[in-house]
Amino acid sequence: MTVAEASPASASGSDEAVLRLYDEAASRYDLINDLVSFGTSNWYRRRTILSLELPSDATLVDVGSGTGSLALAAQRFLPDSPSIVAVDPSTEMRRLAEKAGVRDVRPGCFDSIPVPDRSMDAVVSGYAIRYAADFAAAFAEIRRVMRPGGRLVLLEMIVPARGIGRGLSRFLIRGVGARVFPVLCRSRSAGDLLRHFWDAISSFVPPEVVTAALVDAGFEEVEYRHVGGLLGEFRARVSDV
Numbered sequence: 001m002t003v004a005e006a007s008p009a010s011a012s013g014s015d016e017a018v019l020r021l022y023d024e025a026a027s028r029y030d031l032i033n034d035l036v037s038f039g040t041s042n043w044y045r046r047r048t049i050l051s052l053e054l055p056s057d058a059t060l061v062d063v064g065s066g067t068g069s070l071a072l073a074a075q076r077f078l079p080d081s082p083s084i085v086a087v088d089p090s091t092e093m094r095r096l097a098e099k100a101g102v103r104d105v106r107p108g109c110f111d112s113i114p115v116p117d118r119s120m121d122a123v124v125s126g127y128a129i130r131y132a133a134d135f136a137a138a139f140a141e142i143r144r145v146m147r148p149g150g151r152l153v154l155l156e157m158i159v160p161a162r163g164i165g166r167g168l169s170r171f172l173i174r175g176v177g178a179r180v181f182p183v184l185c186r187s188r189s190a191g192d193l194l195r196h197f198w199d200a201i202s203s204f205v206p207p208e209v210v211t212a213a214l215v216d217a218g219f220e221e222v223e224y225r226h227v228g229g230l231l232g233e234f235r236a237r238v239s240d241v
């Protein structure tokens with residue numbers, strides 16, 4: 001499939017209510033992120049790009065790019081790349097990514113990544129795979145755009161299935177965060193986003209479901225790693241041929 005043939009990127013594969021939430025909270029998103037991660041989130045995104053050990057001219061697409069932190073890190077560490085693309089269905093998030101300096105920002109989602117077949121050495125996604133309505137379709141679309149030998153990394157927040165870790169996370173995010181962040185961020189939408197954030201991550205499937213779907217989609221070297229706290233990452237690659 002060529003770019004022209006790829007379905008026009010739109011929010012078609014995305015939940016309208018979710019997009020409204022991101023559009024409304026976009027201007028506070030980076031601040032919320034810094035507060036939630038105690039300022040470590042951008043450091044981790046930079047580390048993620050470096051960990052891929054890509055050549056400086058590698059091509060990369062960031063799906064669910066939000067305000068563009070991963071794409072910005074890629075622009076920094078892949079200075080000779082002819083193509084670093086940030087893809088997101090939220091108009092406001094895309095506007096902020098452009099404002100932050102991401103050079104190529106396109107509308108799209110997991111169901112429709114607006115780049116040509118076999119054009120990307122890496123696909124990355126930060127905290128967005130939870131919005132893929134259908135893993136089989138999303139992973140097939142990701143594979144379509146990847147070059148042989150290409151690498152995939154998906155960052156996601158994984159809530160413990162039960163126990164004190166789950167209860168504490170709920171208390172901190174939905175209880176404390178959703179009440180305090182609107183005040184800190186001077187925005188009611190920050191509370192809405194925190195509540196949604198908890199609902200989305202607490203209902204996300206267990207990591208084994210994602211790794212099994214990656215294997216089913218034909219990815220190799222599929223692995224899930226619990227990084228620490230709620231942070232987890234999925235890694236995989238496509239075969240060299």
Ligand SMILES: C[S@@+](CC[C@H](N)C(=O)[O-])C[C@H]1O[C@@H](n2cnc3c(N)ncnc32)[C@H](O)[C@@H]1O
Nearest residue numbers: 014022064065066090093109110126127128131
């Ligand atoms: C939690 S934010 C993550 C943003 C950014 N990747 C980061 O690391 O901060 C989730 C992003 O996923 C986007 N999103 C929502 N539905 C999506 C879908 N179906 N496909 C791709 N991205 C989606 C939202 O618009 C939002 O920008």
